[in-house]
Amino acid sequence: MTTAMRIMPANPAASYQAHKAAIDAAIHRVLDSGWYILGEEVAAFEAEYAAWLGVSDVIGVANGTDALELALRAGGVGPGDAVFTVSNTAVATVAAIELVGARPVFVDVDEATFTLSPAGLAQAIHQVHSGRFPQLGRPKAIIAVHLYGHPAGMPAILDIARRHQLLVIEDCAQAHGAALNGRQVGSMGDIAAYSFYPTKNLGALGDGGAVATNNPELADNVRLLRQYGWRERYISLVPGLNSRLDPLQAAVLRVKLPYLAQDNRQRRAWAALYAETLAGAGVILPREAPGASHVYHQYVIRAPQRDALQRRLQAHGIGTQVLYPVPIHQQPAYAGRIPLVTPLPTTEALAHEILSLPIYPELTADEIRATAQLIRG
Numbered sequence: 173m174t175t176a177m178r179i180m181p182a183n184p185a186a187s188y189q190a191h192k193a194a195i196d197a198a199i200h201r202v203l204d205s206g207w208y209i210l211g212e213e214v215a216a217f218e219a220e221y222a223a224w225l226g227v228s229d230v231i232g233v234a235n236g237t238d239a240l241e242l243a244l245r246a247g248g249v250g251p252g253d254a255v256f257t258v259s260n261t262a263v264a265t266v267a268a269i270e271l272v273g274a275r276p277v278f279v280d281v282d283e284a285t286f287t288l289s290p291a292g293l294a295q296a297i298h299q300v301h302s303g304r305f306p307q308l309g310r311p312k313a314i315i316a317v318h319l320y321g322h323p324a325g326m327p328a329i330l331d332i333a334r335r336h337q338l339l340v341i342e343d344c345a346q347a348h349g350a351a352l353n354g355r356q357v358g359s360m361g362d363i364a365a366y367s368f369y370p371t372k373n374l375g376a377l378g379d380g381g382a383v384a385t386n387n388p389e390l391a392d393n394v395r396l397l398r399q400y401g402w403r404e405r406y407i408s409l410v411p412g413l414n415s416r417l418d419p420l421q422a423a424v425l426r427v428k429l430p431y432l433a434q435d436n437r438q439r440r441a442w443a444a445l446y447a448e449t450l451a452g453a454g455v456i457l458p459r460e461a462p463g464a465s466h467v468y469h470q471y472v473i474r475a476p477q478r479d480a481l482q483r484r485l486q487a488h489g490i491g492t493q494v495l496y497p498v499p500i501h502q503q504p505a506y507a508g509r510i511p512l513v514t515p516l517p518t519t520e521a522l523a524h525e526i527l528s529l530p531i532y533p534e535l536t537a538d539e540i541r542a543t544a545q546l547i548r549g
Contacts, residue, residue, distance in 0.1 A: 178489035179530050179539050184370035186534035188377065191427050195377075198423035205419075210399075213419040217426050221382065224429060227359050229391035231383045232417025233398050236345045236367025239381035240268035242415065243363045244313065246383070246393035247339040249274050253312035254300055256338075258288050259499040260519045261317045264367075265343055266500050269315070275308045278501050280516045284459050286472070286526075287319050290328035292514060297336055299513035307511065313339040318347035318357045320495075320528075321373070321439075321469035322460065326352055326360045341365065344384075346469040348373040349436045353463040358384045363394075368425060373439070373469050374432050376421040438533040439468040442540055446471055446529065449544035455481075456525075470495060471531040473547075478527050481547065490543050493528040 188195060202213055214232045222230040233239050249255060251273035257265055259278040269276045277300060280292040293314065300311050314333055316324040326342075333340045340361035344350075348366065350357045358364035368380035383394045396403060401412035443466070447457055456474035460466045472495070475481045482492050499519050500506055529543055 179491060179535075179543060181491040181493045181528060181530050182371040183532055183534060184375055184377075186532065187370075187375060187428070190534060191431070194427045195424055198427050199420055202419045202423045208419055210416055211419055213426070214417050214422045217417070217422040217429075218382070220426060220429055222384065224432070225356050225358050225384055227364075227384045228386045228388065229384065231391060231394045231398060232422060233381045233383060233394075234415040234417065235379040236365060236369065236381040237264040237268055237271075238398075238413070238415040239365035239367065239383050240265060240315070240341065240343060241271045242394050242397050242413070243341045243365050243383050243390075244268060244272045244274065245397050246390045247313060247341070247363060249313050249339065252309045254308045254310060255313045255315060256288075256293055256296055256311070257315040257343075258317055258319070258519070259501045259516055260286065260496060260522055261319060261343070261500065262345065262496070263500055263503070264345070265315055265317055266506070268365075274312065276500075276510055277308055277311075277513055278510070278516060278519075280514065280518050281319075281522070282325065283518050285319075285322050285325070285461050285464075286522065287322060287324035288314075288316050288329065289518075290325050290332060293329065294332055296513050297332070297338075305511055305513055308513070311336060311338055313341060315341045315343050316361065317343040317345075318350055320458070320472050321347050321350055321467040322458070323347065323350045323352040323357050323464050323466075325461065326357075330360065339363075345369075345372065347467060348469075349432055350467045351465040352461075359386065362387060363390050368421065373436060373467055374425065374428055376424050378418070378421055380417050380421040380425065381415075382417065435533040436467045439531055440466070442531050442533075442535055442537075443468045443471055445537060445540050446531075446544060449541055450547060453544070453548045455547060468531055470528040472526050472528050474522070474525040475527055475547075476525060478525050482527055485543070485546055488546055490546065491530060494526060495528050497523060499523055 345367035
């Protein structure tokens with residue numbers, strides 16, 4: 173029999189407790205305002221987050237999946253288009269591609285960073301251009317996922333995209349504040365999508381999302397699309413959706429945003445402590461690419477006996493996660509339906525070895541040392 177969990181893999185309640193008084197006051201401010209859809213609270217968060225990211229526009233939407241879908245739609249992606257992305261990601265990345273009627277093309281990941289492999293991307297584009305997979309359509313866009321808080325190799329990805337005239341969407345759902353060569357993720361591609369799910373580095377108290385861009389035309393398209401295609405109320409200029417960031421969630425995010433950099437520094441400090449205490453423990457530790465600033469939404473190790481290790485930690489009350497246990501191309505909803513244009517050996521190997529250890533700002537050094545000691549056996 174397992175003991176009660178004493179170290180959670182993630183703990184959004186701890187984040188709430190850390191800012192409880194300010195969050196409660198912000199929620200009451202919204203309730204007292206009488207304005208419960210969009211409005212000044214959402215507009216203020218959009219402006220503050222745009223300034224924090226260093227982009228011209230942020231548009232708040234209902235959740236991270238909608239953010240990806242709206243980014244695709246704003247860029248003109250739809251039926252007959254192929255979108256290149258990874259299979260080791262949250263299923264939302266691929267669900268959004270299919271929601272706009274496009275077809276996903278899976279690319280293998282880099283073995284060091286677990287993010288989209290530029291070499292694999294070039295190979296996959298070549299295969300689609302070859303005409304061997306007509307059912308996938310014409311190459312149109314790339315979704316680069318900044319997985320676990322580590323930035324994807326954007327300079328090489330952008331170079332490939334420019335050569336093939338492809339839209340680049342950054343999936344930043346796990347990477348609020350991550351950077352590469354001094355530039356924030358979300359500011360390098362054409363358009364970016366964020367999730368504010370409660371466990372994210374910048375998390376709301378429910379669903380929430382945003383689209384970020386430096387392209388005024390794309391920003392205008394997203395603003396139209398998120399609310400029925402309205403510029404003037406009740407008059408739809410284009411067919412749109414209903415996807416609006418809730419003012420209550422915007423108020424919570426405004427409280428937390430000023431602490432995001434500090435919280436990310438704490439995550440990096442805990443990652444450094446894991447690295448110190450797990451040295452020589454027989455597991456492969458996360459690595460940072462040159463110039464990358466990892467924000468450790470997840471601290472992901474590779475362990476050859478992953479399942480046994482996870483059970484041992486669970487028996488001692490330490491929660492872990494496998495993100496993700498089955499690559500999307502092997503899941504029942506997608507297997508056999510979406511053709512692979514290239515093999516995905518690294519993606520498939522990772523699914524049997526990766527394990528996310530507890531990491532969030534409110535952890536303690538003793539909890540990390542205890543986790544590491546159990547891993548060491």
